[in-house]
Amino acid sequence: MAYKILKSQCILCGDCEFECPNSAIRFKGDSYIIDQDKCSECEGHFDTPRCAEVCPVPGTCVPA
Numbered sequence: 001m002a003y004k005i006l007k008s009q010c011i012l013c014g015d016c017e018f019e020c021p022n023s024a025i026r027f028k029g030d031s032y033i034i035d036q037d038k039c040s041e042c043e044g045h046f047d048t049p050r051c052a053e054v055c056p057v058p059g060t061c062v063p064a
């Protein structure tokens with residue numbers, strides 16, 4: 001299970017990038033992406049997916 005970032009909604013604020021406990025989020029090309037192999041949906045670190053928690057645009061970090 002992993003999360004993804006909806007490119008059409010992301011405002012490129014970067015708030016999520018360094019909040020990820022697995023360093024799964026990075027800026028590539030012209031957008032932020034989540035490495036599906038690294039994302040654990042924050043299991044063992046946070047009760048809810050951290051990227052979705054800190055993202056200022058609701059519904060941008062969602063289940064892949």
Ligand code: SF4
Binds near residue numbers: 019023
């Ligand atoms: S759900 Fe958690 S582990 Fe997955 S990308 Fe978001 S912050 Fe990182």
Ligand code: SF4
Binds near residue numbers: 013014017054
């Ligand atoms: S916090 Fe949300 S809006 Fe900001 S870069 Fe991450 S996904 Fe995009």
